[in-house]
Amino acid sequence: MAKTTYMKLKGSQNLRLRLLLATLSATPVLIDDIRHDDTWPGLRPYEVSLLRLFEKICDDCVVEINETGTKLKYKPGIIMGGKNLVHDCGVGRSIGYFLEPLIVLGLFGKKPLSITLKGITNDSKDPSVDTFQSTTLSILKRFGVPSEGLKLTIRNRAPPPHGGGEVELKIPIVQNSLTAVTWIDEGMVKRIRGLTFTSRVSSQFEHTMRYAARGIFNRLLPDVHISTYHSKTGKSPGYGISLVAETTSGCFISADTAVSYGRGEESGEDKDEENNELMPPEEVGEQIASVLLGEIEQGGVVDSTHQGLLFLLCALCPQDVSKIRVGKLSPNGIETLRHIRDFLGVKFVIKPDPSTETVILKCVGCGLKNLSRKIS
Amino acid sequence: VERTIPKQNTNLMRLVYGEESASRSTNSVDEAHHSSEDEESEDDEFFKPKGEGNKKLREGLGSSHVNAEDCSKFTNHANLKNWKEVEIVESIRDRFITGDWSKAASRGQVLE
Known part of the structure; x- marks a missing residue:
């Protein structure tokens, strides 16, 4: 066996994005210093739950966590997808936290994904399941994801701290690759x-x-x-x-x-004082x-919450030019752009459009093919 | 709401990707942005996205940048405009179908 070279990263920031990009680009990652200075060091239960979710959907992926949880080794496997999967998201973060990476991961699987997620459906931190249903899935369709088989069914809604909600997510696979977009008209x-x-x-x-x-x-x-x-x-x-x-x-x-x-206390986070x-x-x-x-x-074509997803989808397109318009760059959007460059080698051309005070971004996709599908 | 968009486009590229070009090794670039000692010392503050600061404030003390919360939602509730005021409402009138359609259409055109 060849020796694995790991991309070295630090901290708990953008864990979902890093795991997602590592899996899509087949890059093993080694993340160090995860909350090493905190009173509660290391990975949070919801982050471990996220890793379990990745394991559930991928074959042959290897997750190693050290004793304190401050160090994580992740070697991605093959995205399998599959039917009738169930994942309890716990109550540390809402289902939206898990859906965000999942909807992109599922697209590049061997088989379509159908999974039931249990936990908190609506909170103040993550996009609600209703937002996913109304907004997020429509963004995927823009990139050529077939609308048959793309569905989020909300069975029960439930707020924190104890949850009790349930949704079913269905994600089709992209047959070959996504389609690049020119999406600059935000309309009225x-x-x-x-x-x-x-x-x-x-x-x-x-x-x-x-x-x-x-x-x-x-x-x-x-x-x-x-x-x-x-x-x-x-x-x-x-x-x-x-x-x-x-x-x-x-x-x-x-x-x-x-x-x-x-x-x-379960999540180990500070309670919201207010x-x-x-x-x-x-x-x-x-x-x-x-x-x-x-x-x-x-005045963007998506809201600030969905900037990251939009950039990611553009970067995962074939080697065609995508052109999009967003409002102010959000912190998460900026982080996503940086990670896309690091993992996929895609750099966007970012230009402000002074007349409308928006930002136009252009990129050439990395040409990611659905490799999992090819293996069969 | 504070603008994260600087006026010139080079700034925007720098804001996102930093001073260095693609030549830098791809590992832990975020670190490089914030370990200010080496090459970017005096400019470091300048290249920090403004939103980043807001986000940190919101999370309170004790969370260093590398352990920033993983969250795509970014809403600055403190800086919300008062949309009950007629003037402010009128300022986005043309973003709705009840507004001036020609103005909206001109937004769709992009000058190269």
């Missing part, structure tokens, strides 16, 4: 859709959130429809709202949040409506 907002949810609180909260959000949009657009969902299986009290604006050019801009009482008293539903509705307008104002 023609409708706003949304969903509020409550769990173990009065369903009256939903109407309050909906009313408050509509109040913000009223002057701009008549076509606003926000539906409601009252969770029957959520184990903790909480409520939230997910909104999406659809434009005339088929772009989706989203914003979401959920409020609930802080997570327990969570002793929850933000009133009226404020939640107004706030997220305002966040959505802020995203629309920026």
Whole structure:
């Protein structure tokens, strides 16, 4: 056996992106200094859960973690996909945290992926499952991912800290490769859709959130429809709202949040101090409506949360030019651009468009083929 | 909201990829950005994305950059505009179908 050379990285930052890019580019990675200065050093339970998820979907991948969890060795295997898989995401992070790398990983598998994920569906940290359904999957379609077999079914919604939610994700495989895009027309907002949810609180909260959000949009657009969902299986009290604006050019801009009482000690994270008293539903509705307008104002073809995914998909395209428009570069977007250069050798040309205060990015894809499929 | 977009495009490339060109070894580039001693000392502050600072603030103390939280959502709730004010609402009127369509169409054109 040839000696494996590892790409050396430091810290827990961007772990999902690193594992994803390592797997796609078949680059073994060695990550050191993972929270070595922390009171609780090393990998968090949700990060270990993420590694287990990668193991579940890939064959022959090797994960080694040292005793304190501050050092991680990851040797990627072959992405297999598969049907009827189940993964308990735990309650450290919401399902959105796991979905983000999973939807890209699944595309390059040997077989289509179908997996049930259990845990927290809506929180304030990660994109909600509703945002995935309304917005994220539509971004994949832009890159030629077939819409048959691309589906997120939400069975139950549930907030932190105890979860109890469940979704089923179906991801088709790309037959050969993605399709490069020229996607610079963000269009005009023609409708706003949304969903509020409550769990173990009065369903009256939903109407309050909906009313408050509509109040913000009223002057701009008549076509606003926000539906409601009252969770029957959520184990903790909480409520939230997910909104999406659809434009005339088929772009989706989203914003979401959920409020609930802080997570327990299990995750080892600091508790949110402000969570002793929850933000009133009226404020939640107004706030997220305002966040959505802020995203629309920026004028990209995706919102700031989805910049990373957009850049990644462009970089994974065949060796054609992709051209895209985003608003302000988000910190996560910038990190993604750097990691794409390191793992895939793709560098974007980034130019501001002063007349609209947006940013135009161009790149030539790395030409990633679905190699897992070829092996069969 | 603070702009992370500098005015000139070279700055934007630098902001993302740093001063060095592709020649630098690919390993732990992020480290290189923040170990300021060697080549980028005096410019280091300049190349730090502004958002990065905000993000850190939000996470509170004790999380160094290499262990920054892995999170794609970035919302600065503190800097939200008051969208109830008529003037602010009117400023994005043309981003909606209720606004001026010709202005919106001109946004789709990009000068090369």
